[in-house]
Amino acid sequence: MIPVQQNILSGRTVLLVVGGGVAAYKSLELVRRLRERGARVRVALTAAAARFVTPLSFASLSGERVFEDLFSLTDEQEMGHIRLSREADLVVVAPATAHLLARMAHGLADDLATTLLLATDKRVLVAPAMNVRMWLHPATQRNVATLRADGVLFVGPEDGEMACGEFGPGRMSEPPAILASIDAALHSAERPLVGRHVIVTSGPTREPIDPARFLSNRSSGKQGHAIAAAAARAGAQVTLVSGPVEIADPPGVTVRHVETALEMLAAVEAALPADIFIGAAAVADWRIEPAPDKIKKQPGGAPPTLVLRENPDILALVARRESERPALVVGFAAETRDVIANAQEKLARKGCDLIVANDVSAASGVFGGDANEVRLVGADGVESWPRLDKSEVAARLVARLAERLGATAEPVR
Numbered sequence: 001m002i003p004v005q006q007n008i009l010s011g012r013t014v015l016l017v018v019g020g021g022v023a024a025y026k027s028l029e030l031v032r033r034l035r036e037r038g039a040r041v042r043v044a045l046t047a048a049a050a051r052f053v054t055p056l057s058f059a060s061l062s063g064e065r066v067f068e069d070l071f072s073l074t075d076e077q078e079m080g081h082i083r084l085s086r087e088a089d090l091v092v093v094a095p096a097t098a099h100l101l102a103r104m105a106h107g108l109a110d111d112l113a114t115t116l117l118l119a120t121d122k123r124v125l126v127a128p129a130m131n132v133r134m135w136l137h138p139a140t141q142r143n144v145a146t147l148r149a150d151g152v153l154f155v156g157p158e159d160g161e162m163a164c165g166e167f168g169p170g171r172m173s174e175p176p177a178i179l180a181s182i183d184a185a186l187h188s189a190e191r192p193l194v195g196r197h198v199i200v201t202s203g204p205t206r207e208p209i210d211p212a213r214f215l216s217n218r219s220s221g222k223q224g225h226a227i228a229a230a231a232a233r234a235g236a237q238v239t240l241v242s243g244p245v246e247i248a249d250p251p252g253v254t255v256r257h258v259e260t261a262l263e264m265l266a267a268v269e270a271a272l273p274a275d276i277f278i279g280a281a282a283v284a285d286w287r288i289e290p291a292p293d294k295i296k297k298q299p300g301g302a303p304p305t306l307v308l309r310e311n312p313d314i315l316a317l318v319a320r321r322e323s324e325r326p327a328l329v330v331g332f333a334a335e336t337r338d339v340i341a342n343a344q345e346k347l348a349r350k351g352c353d354l355i356v357a358n359d360v361s362a363a364s365g366v367f368g369g370d371a372n373e374v375r376l377v378g379a380d381g382v383e384s385w386p387r388l389d390k391s392e393v394a395a396r397l398v399a400r401l402a403e404r405l406g407a408t409a410e411p412v413r
Helices: 024-036 055-062 080-087 098-105 112-119 132-136 138-149 175-189 222-233 261-271 314-319 339-350 390-405
Strands: 013-018 040-045 090-096 124-128 158-161 167-171 197-202 207-210 213-215 237-242 254-257 276-279 286-288 308-310 328-335 354-359 374-378 381-384
Touching (some): 013 024, 024 040, 024 055, 040 055, 040 080, 090 175, 098 138, 132 138, 132 167, 175 390, 197 261, 222 237, 261 314, 276 314
Parallel strands (some): 090 124, 197 276
Antiparallel strands (some): 286 308
């Protein structure tokens, strides 16, 4: 197993903003778990939250007074909302209702909770919880996109049965998953990769058949781009080599856009040396000598014969370099069955240090989606993670890699 990272919560202060949803009861368990890990927890309730769970319950578990009123004469005499927001190491919103997300996205500050969120200079992690139709509504998705662009971190929501009886995405993540995301957020907030160079490949490649057609795959690039963004937030100099995708380049990252596997290999080699290489791209295994003109269908004729040539194995070539080999080489394994066994075989065959394996069978429903359930496979064991948003998978992976890199290797020059 990969060693458990040092308890980063000990002595930290978490400001927990509780929104008005039935999932507020889960936040009581979150407070208990945070306290067990040595964190100080200060709780701010919205007026609606206090209708679901009493302030006394949170006060009893946190050992702290609970804050509710923006216009408290005693608290605001010392500008309490400013102090609360600035004295925390991390702000967590759980549950984050559709209404609360909307107010955050539009910068409203009409109660204590939203004023705290607007006044803070710390990272914010939100755990959405709402009806499936509310979560999927275009307005909510616009608000989520705005908040992500502002740097807000998300954990969940998960698929499951709602209190209203409907089923789908909208359930608040369970306390262990939120706790893991808090760990990752605090770890990455320390910028452990300052001075390091990270190369990430992402998306598919396209191998042309003729000027109108190509071979490719269903990779969206979402996971690779999220990893590049997380590495940049952790302070790394990041080179992202991206195949054709329909998502924006992440901020703070040097991007090299390519089409084919050969172009991707050339871009990776040009970007070396690096401290970490993460091969998240779904590189086509085969290529074709493309026809100069569009291949025409002949009425009643036989289909054209396509002669396939094997593409270079970028991950293996980087992992087995005799010079300029990154200290950590990480590959991805998208499998439809025998996920762990296939990932272990790939780990040995490619010569890399870690494989991030996930199930992309039709039953999993994750290929190209916004969430992933992965296993981190190394020579020392397998670590299984719960189903998480791809941005959270990225944050946790970057935290793990920074931990492994540690002080054992000098930064590349």
